[in-house]
Amino acid sequence: MLRTYLGRGVAAGLLAGLIAGVFAYFFGEPHVGRALALEGGGAFNEVVSRPVQKLGLIVAVTLYGTSVGAIFGLVFAAGRDRMAASDDWGRSLRLSAALFAGLFFLPFLKYPADPPGAGDPSNIGVRTVAYLVTVAVCVSAVFVAWSVGRVLREQGTGRAARQAVVGAGFVAVLAGFFLAMPPATNPGNFPGDVLWDFRISTLATQALLWATLGAAFGLLCERANGRKASF
Amino acid sequence: MHRALGRPNLWLLPVVALIFLALFAALFDNGALLAPLLGEAAGKTNYLHEFFHDGRHLLGVPGH
Numbered sequence: 001m002l003r004t005y006l007g008r009g010v011a012a013g014l015l016a017g018l019i020a021g022v023f024a025y026f027f028g029e030p031h032v033g034r035a036l037a038l039e040g041g042g043a044f045n046e047v048v049s050r051p052v053q054k055l056g057l058i059v060a061v062t063l064y065g066t067s068v069g070a071i072f073g074l075v076f077a078a079g080r081d082r083m084a085a086s087d088d089w090g091r092s093l094r095l096s097a098a099l100f101a102g103l104f105f106l107p108f109l110k111y112p113a114d115p116p117g118a119g120d121p122s123n124i125g126v127r128t129v130a131y132l133v134t135v136a137v138c139v140s141a142v143f144v145a146w147s148v149g150r151v152l153r154e155q156g157t158g159r160a161a162r163q164a165v166v167g168a169g170f171v172a173v174l175a176g177f178f179l180a181m182p183p184a185t186n187p188g189n190f191p192g193d194v195l196w197d198f199r200i201s202t203l204a205t206q207a208l209l210w211a212t213l214g215a216a217f218g219l220l221c222e223r224a225n226g227r228k229a230s231f
Numbered sequence: 232m233h234r235a236l237g238r239p240n241l242w243l244l245p246v247v248a249l250i251f252l253a254l255f256a257a258l259f260d261n262g263a264l265l266a267p268l269l270g271e272a273a274g275k276t277n278y279l280h281e282f283f284h285d286g287r288h289l290l291g292v293p294g295h
Contacts, residue, residue: 002240002243006246021286024286024289028285028289029285029289032285032288032289047276047277047278047281048278048281048282048284052282053281053282053284053285054285056281056282056283056284056285056286057283057285057286057289058286059282059283059286060257060258060282060283060285060286060287060290061286061289061290063253063254063256063257064254064257064258064286064290066253067250067251067253067254067257068254070246070250071250074243074247104291107291108291111293112291113288113289113290113291113292114288114293114294115288116284116288116294116295117295119293119294119295120295121295124293124294124295127293128259128292128293130293131292131293198288198289201289202288202289202290202291205289205290206290206291
């Protein structure tokens with residue numbers, strides 16, 4: 001079954017990456033272009049032309065989608081029997097929501113995406129490490145919270161008490177962690193409209209990718225399970 | 232993971248390595264992967280960084 005779920009994850013991730021990549025091409029790329037125009041093009045390395053970089057955007061998002069889809073399939077195989085959802089559709093959507101939160105959305109709250117020119121080239125190494133540590137801690141926090149919730153459920157703790165306690169603990173731990181980490185780059189006087197149009201487009205790209213991945217994987221499982229998936 | 236695996240699945244090791252290699256190439260490489268092919272020029276030309284440049288920004292990875 002591990003191989004089967006891995007294959008479904010790769011297929012769903014490939015589809016999700018392609019769709020999110022095309023979305024980013026139309027709705028994110030224009031803001032990258034505005035940011036590059038602000039930079040004046042002077043600092044730009046011209047080994048790859050702009051049209052090829054725009055193609056590279058779709059390739060990058062597709063490669064990312066396929067890779068996280070493979071991880072999704074492996075995690076689904078490992079955790080399927082422990083999830084409370086009653087069917088694979090529900091399990092798949094929950095897992096994609098958890099991975100979206102842990103791998104992207106929570107780190108984004110601490111270190112929001114920066115368009116070209118808004119970051120500081122002098123400390124890129126430190127910021128990359130801080131970002132990876134944040135991703136690791138956030139994704140761990142999500143799965144620890146999920147596991148604690150499951151243990152409490154199996155012990156018979158009521159739903160409201162369980163979710164309130166786990167939720168409060170989760171928020172407290174992440175708040176402490178975010179406070180301890182170095183602050184995000186100050187964008188200085190980078191134009192706020194370009195900055196936020198860009199950030200919203202990164203959020204939309206990632207949300208679309210994870211929603212498509214969860215839905216496609218869930219549909220593949222439901223079809224294989226011989227049940228008619230409810231649309 | 233062990234419950235789902237049952238017996239050791241050694242084929243998983245190269246698969247997981249490939250997944251992380253793909254993520255590294257798409258999101259973080261700055262010349263290291265092409266250095267065996269291009270030598271010193273790999274860092275300067277930085278092909279993967281430039282090709283995946285817009286995708287890295289739009290996926291939320293830190294950059295310049």
